[in-house]
Amino acid sequence: MNDVQRRIVDVLLALGEGEVTTYGDVAEVAGYPKRARFVGHVLAHSGELAVDVPWWRVVNSAGRLVPGHEAEQAQLLRAEGVSVAAGHVRNAPVGRFSRPPATPRRQP
């Protein structure tokens, strides 16, 4: 595993219950702002890793759930207190987890 994957996994493992973040935020917090796609790639193959990665706490910038795992992800998120409806989260669409608002994003 290279350094980038390591940083990304570390950020993912820092997520707690009820905390939802996005691929872009994970990449940015990990220190690689342009690697949102790679975050998805790491999660897609997280089963090959020796660690249990909370993939269900990651959605895209639109708050959309993971394609192909929407039902399972919705159930897991709801079990943690996150409101999910019509395949997208309601509470924390672009929620960062524990980061000062250095770069403000769009407000609903």
Next chain:
DNA sequence: TATATGACGTTGC
């Protein structure tokens, strides 16, 4: 080496 492909993001319409 070159091309295609994504669990993505932003912008413009």
Next chain:
DNA sequence: AGCAACGCCATAT
């Protein structure tokens, strides 16, 4: 809200 076009970047072939 939804869609299309473009940019990005590691992997796969």
